[in-house]
Amino acid sequence: MPTVRDVAERAGVSIATVSFVLNGSKPVTPATRQRVEAAVAELGYHRNELARALASRKTRILALAHPTAEHRFGSSTTDFITSAARAARARGYHLVLWPIDTDGQEIHDLLGQGLVDGVVLMEVKLDDPRVDALAASGTPYALIGRTRDPAGLVHVDIDFDRSVADALDHLQDLGHREIAFVTAERPGYGPKVRSEAAYRRLCAERGLEPLLLECAPTAPAGQGLMPRLVERVTAVMLMNEYAAFGVLTGLARAGLGVPDDLSVLSFTSPDMGALADPPLTTSHSPGAELGSLGVHALIDQLEGIEPSAPRLVPCTLVPGQSTARRP
Amino acid sequence: MPTVRDVAERAGVSIATVSFVLNGSKPVTPATRQRVEAAVAELGYHRNELARALASRKTRILALAHPTAEHRFGSSTTDFITSAARAARARGYHLVLWPIDTDGQEIHDLLGQGLVDGVVLMEVKLDDPRVDALAASGTPYALIGRTRDPAGLVHVDIDFDRSVADALDHLQDLGHREIAFVTAERPGYGPKVRSEAAYRRLCAERGLEPLLLECAPTAPAGQGLMPRLVERVTAVMLMNEYAAFGVLTGLARAGLGVPDDLSVLSFTSPDMGALADPPLTTSHSPGAELGSLGVHALIDQLEGIEPSAPRLVPCTLVPGQSTARRP
DSSP: OOOHHHHHHHHTSOHHHHHHHHHTOSOOOHHHHHHHHHHHHHHTOOOOHHHHHHHTTOOOEEEEEEESSOOOTTSOHHHHHHHHHHHHHHTTOEEEEEEEOSSSHHHHHHHTTOOOSEEEEOSOOSSOHHHHHHHHHTOOEEEESOOSSOTTSOEEEEOHHHHHHHHHHHHHHTTOOOEEEEEESOTTOHHHHHHHHHHHHHHHHHTOOOEEEEEOSSHHHHHHTTTGGGGTOSEEEEEOHHHHHHHHHHHHHTTOOTTTTOEEEESSOHHHHTTSSSOOEEEEOOHHHHHHHHHHHHHHHHTTOOOOOOEEEOOEEEOOSSOOOOO | OOOHHHHHHHHTSOHHHHHHHHHTOSOOOHHHHHHHHHHHHHHTOOOOHHHHHHHTTOOOEEEEEEESSOOOTTSOHHHHHHHHHHHHHHTTOEEEEEEEOSSSHHHHHHHTTOOOSEEEEOSOOSSOHHHHHHHHHTOOEEEESOOSSOTTSOEEEEOHHHHHHHHHHHHHHTTOOOEEEEEESOTTOHHHHHHHHHHHHHHHHHTOOOEEEEEOSSHHHHHHTTTGGGGTOSEEEEEOHHHHHHHHHHHHHTTOOTTTTOEEEESSOHHHHTTSSSOOEEEEOOHHHHHHHHHHHHHHHHTTOOOOOOEEEOOEEEOOSSOOOOO
């Protein structure tokens, strides 16, 4: 790999002059600048970014800390991670992956290595020892998700109030009044707790009778809800993407059909919803957008840019063929 | 964050002595070692890994280069990435994510920054300009997947010959002789090309009539294959996980059933297969294992450990309820 010395020789200038041009640290004549830039291009010279980073006491490396076992609903985690890495690169940063346990010790040890300028923490829990470890470390961070009381914390998250309201709107517009909500068994999981609270509040405001159920995140568990559920409601929303498939199977086995006997709305990706028969009406979480927003919020903080208000982004409802007018 | 000076003060020794203990660079008395180690533990001192890395001219940072748009069959990319990052950490390395285009320029630019000791390249194509860029850079690398002629390249990949043979064995053991193979439309994609070649060769060896089809990677495309396919075969293997769902739908709409009228085997994860009705017989790619093996192959190279032979890992067949004895 060519060195700064090679560039200086090729351009016929001193190493210091090359440095002046590359760092813009001292004015040089246009002719000299041109010679240096030509030599850089001809040799394919790149500065040693790491040495430069150390000199500035910044590594320009960020960590994306994510749980090792994780079940993000309704969105591909890959989209999320890819989008975060691209956002970092667009602003001149690299993103390292830290798959970590949820107890706080692992992130504490990693922070102690001094490698990263900041951390984006995914899948934040309502009570999260990793957030405490971050706060104690003094390392800047941004959260994807929220603790129980996120006031003052830089975070981005799904707008659960709006997402549940949009789903209810869709079903109410079709004439449904008895609308169940099925989540996955996962105590203390923010998205579950917040969306259940939104559902209860909205049912109260709209004069609907809430029917809140939970089951394991599997197709057989969803199947087990049928056909009993049909006796109580005409529509169901599921924040449990695997169970949604089981609901269809369970209905079919009972000789019932979607959407004739039950309207089904699933919080999942449209790709996943398209695998069902009939294709599901879906509401998908803004995974890629949150990945990018989280990284930008962190970098703004690192670069002293005034923080914008915490961003809450709603899920996007995509009508399929599994919801229809109330019979 | 405590410094090496703090450790020295607490232990009542010189900074040089702390360094001797931490680096093992000079023998010290057991009592001194104990004092230093106690001070390190009490203060929660961590060496600045980055400064140490630079001093050794190694960053101990690896890149995982993966395409921005990618459709790995039969396995969660998240498993893959997480497993790669954990393998790196287990050996004292960090893994940065490089989502890159497939033309070679982007990886060339990133390599020029001098940040990483080596690169693991995912989703290698038969003819891959990124591999050329890596070879030209002199940076050590390992491939997940193979170019057309991988001789001499450090790589790990799926054992497609064995995976297709296992799938055929399963169906032939059930008495099937007319077995179609459906892949996704994706020209020049290694897994497709290699598994199709394996299917053709195995059919010739076993005296089976091959029926090789391809369709778009969507449920409707799979649905479009039905019911025509049933007239020609009694079993189908799909390396097209979305189309497999469409096959079930298409059969059901024609009043036909799985496995009574057609046995279906899908190269996908058992989780995904469990969403279908009936639950699919699946063969899933060893994503997590390949992620880990790729990282270890790269680190072995970096650390001068004798390379093991390229590892080819077969998919794992998990019988479901979608395959049965030939009617």
